Amino acid sequence: MEAYSDFARVYDIFMDNVEYEKWAEYLIGSLKEYGIEDGIVLELGCGTGVMTELLAESGYDMIGVDNSEEMLGEAMEKRAESGHEILYLEQDMREFELYGTVRAVVSVCDCMNYITEEKDLLTVFKLVNNYLDPDGIFIFDMNTPYKYREMLGNTTIAENREEGSFIWENEFDEETGINVYDLTLFLPREDGLYERDEEIHYQKAYDPEKVRELLEKAGLIPLAVYDAYTREVPKPDSGRLTFVAREHGKEIPSDKK
Numbered sequence: 001m002e003a004y005s006d007f008a009r010v011y012d013i014f015m016d017n018v019e020y021e022k023w024a025e026y027l028i029g030s031l032k033e034y035g036i037e038d039g040i041v042l043e044l045g046c047g048t049g050v051m052t053e054l055l056a057e058s059g060y061d062m063i064g065v066d067n068s069e070e071m072l073g074e075a076m077e078k079r080a081e082s083g084h085e086i087l088y089l090e091q092d093m094r095e096f097e098l099y100g101t102v103r104a105v106v107s108v109c110d111c112m113n114y115i116t117e118e119k120d121l122l123t124v125f126k127l128v129n130n131y132l133d134p135d136g137i138f139i140f141d142m143n144t145p146y147k148y149r150e151m152l153g154n155t156t157i158a159e160n161r162e163e164g165s166f167i168w169e170n171e172f173d174e175e176t177g178i179n180v181y182d183l184t185l186f187l188p189r190e191d192g193l194y195e196r197d198e199e200i201h202y203q204k205a206y207d208p209e210k211v212r213e214l215l216e217k218a219g220l221i222p223l224a225v226y227d228a229y230t231r232e233v234p235k236p237d238s239g240r241l242t243f244v245a246r247e248h249g250k251e252i253p254s255d256k257k
Contacts (some may be wrong), residue, residue, distance in 0.1 A: 023108055043105075049088070109142055
């Protein structure tokens with residue numbers, strides 16, 4: 001089933017525990033550290049546009065890419081309210097296309113874990129490298145194998161709210177590294193009854209060294225790996241990591257110098 005279809009309507013409600021503003025502050029600080037204080041920034045897997053809007057508010061010219069029409073619909077509603085000139089593109093991360101290069105690429109909320117084949121993750125990294133300006137920066141987060149194995153694997157999470165309810169069942173396969181999210185939604189209808197919908201999501205656990213290897217194969221330079229949205233070294237029980245990589249420094253054509 002297509003991920004983030006009906007769930008898009010209530011995604012922001014059920015994700016209100018995500019510290020988007022804190023993460024945005026971290027991303028902005030990191031970008032400025034590398035001299036990127038303005039210009040075009042691409043967000044891969046932008047979802048409902050929460051982070052895209054925060055970065056646009058900070059002065060970046062934002063492009064958001066996501067393959068869910070419903071999630072982008074929510075993002076464009078935010079754009080209409082904020083007035084930010086954000087370009088949203090409905091594209092698969094594995095084959096996204098831009099009109100030109102960007103100063104930085106960011107991706108949050110474990111979007112990269114949705115790429116369940118190493119060859120496809122390598123393709124994404126190569127595309128990032130292709131569309132980055134010389135010495136451009138790539139910042140993204142990923143859930144760790146520890147999180148899938150010890151924190152999510154074979155657990156059930158349920159939540160009931162006025163806006164709807166969900167049951168989120170997890171099943172982690174140690175051999176394949178695939179975590180299956182079976183998400184059942186109960187969303188209220190105008191007649192007072194509830195509509196039941198089901199979505200199945202797949203994510204893959206990647207060892208940090210494998211991520212580093214794939215970044216290098218794609219021509220990117222891994223700069224750092226942190227315990228998520230901190231400057232601390234990863235811990236054995238880190239549930240999420242933040243990766244920072246840099247474009248290798250491709251030559252600029254003489255007619256563009």
